[in-house]
Amino acid sequence: MSSRSFVVGDLQVTAVTDGISKVRPDSFPDANWHEHADLLHEDGTMHLPVACFVVRTGDMTVLIDAGLGSTKLPEYSEVFECGSLPSSLKEAGVSREDIDVVACSHLHLDHAGWLAQDGQPFFPNATVYFGAADWDEFISTAEPHPLAPDYIRAGVRAVEAAGRLEPIERDGQTIAPGITARATPGHTLGHQTFLLSSGTSRLVILGDSIVCPLQIGNPDWSVIAETDQAFARKSRESILKELEGTSTMAIGPHFPGLQVGRVLAGEGKRHFVVN
Ligand SMILES: [Zn+2]
Numbered sequence: 644m645s646s647r648s649f650v651v652g653d654l655q656v657t658a659v660t661d662g663i664s665k666v667r668p669d670s671f672p673d674a675n676w677h678e679h680a681d682l683l684h685e686d687g688t689m690h691l692p693v694a695c696f697v698v699r700t701g702d703m704t705v706l707i708d709a710g711l712g713s714t715k716l717p718e719y720s721e722v723f724e725c726g727s728l729p730s731s732l733k734e735a736g737v738s739r740e741d742i743d744v745v746a747c748s749h750l751h752l753d754h755a756g757w758l759a760q761d762g763q764p765f766f767p768n769a770t771v772y773f774g775a776a777d778w779d780e781f782i783s784t785a786e787p788h789p790l791a792p793d794y795i796r797a798g799v800r801a802v803e804a805a806g807r808l809e810p811i812e813r814d815g816q817t818i819a820p821g822i823t824a825r826a827t828p829g830h831t832l833g834h835q836t837f838l839l840s841s842g843t844s845r846l847v848i849l850g851d852s853i854v855c856p857l858q859i860g861n862p863d864w865s866v867i868a869e870t871d872q873a874f875a876r877k878s879r880e881s882i883l884k885e886l887e888g889t890s891t892m893a894i895g896p897h898f899p900g901l902q903v904g905r906v907l908a909g910e911g912k913r914h915f916v917v918n
Pocket of ligand 1: 753754851897
């Protein structure tokens with residue numbers, strides 16, 4: 644599955660993939676894997692997409708998240724099989740020049756990888772938004788964080804040099820017509836989710852606030868990549884409380900099958916019900 648499209652009122656959304664991530668069960672140290680063994684591939688990992696979302700809103704084309712990129716780092720060779728975003732965009736009928744806005748949920752490598760290629764912004768006409776606190780966490784530090792290696796820092800700097808970098812400073816900031824950023828810190832300090840809204844339709848693009856639907860029924864299950872687990876849990880809980888029992892749809896870039904769904908409560912637990 645390299646793409647899937649859906650509508651949110653007048654907004655057209657296409658989920659496109661950059662590839663897959665093979666997530667080891669110990670990435671969720673609290674998870675009860677014997678109850679969820681069906682989620683594991685025969686190699687013992689969960690195969691989750693690394694997706695981005697093209698949103699057509701009015702005259703603008705927005706890309707939410709920017710994949711892992713074409714850089715192959717040996718330390719991640721067993722985790723990521725990525726690099727297909729350009730061909731996925733082409734299949735979806737989008738050129739990189741068409742993208743007016745790129746909004747990164749956070750600056751981990753699998754969400755900001757295509758910001759630049761060969762020292763130049765990969766989306767030459769795009770303004771790039773991201774949560775301001777991620778700058779201090781990942782870009783301006785002396786040493787690169789393992790989840791924001793040198794090529795990510797260089798990509799962000801290349802966009803900055805082109806005068807197209809827009810750190811999100813305020814919760815609820817509008818980044819394009821019908822799209823607002825919501826501060827959901829924890830996974831990273833500047834982590835953002837994006838609320839798409841048109842007429843009575845709403846969709847939340849979750850970033851990694853909820854890495855996979857497993858955490859909808861079990862919001863206490865942290866993922867090891869989180870900067871601040873307590874903060875991440877709090878953000879997850881408040882997002883789920885807001886979604887529960889409403890018609891608002893949700894999806895994240897690592898949700899299996901790129902399927903949108905709703906959060907419903909039943910039998911003392913929340914469930915993700917695919918639309
Ligand atoms: Zn991720």
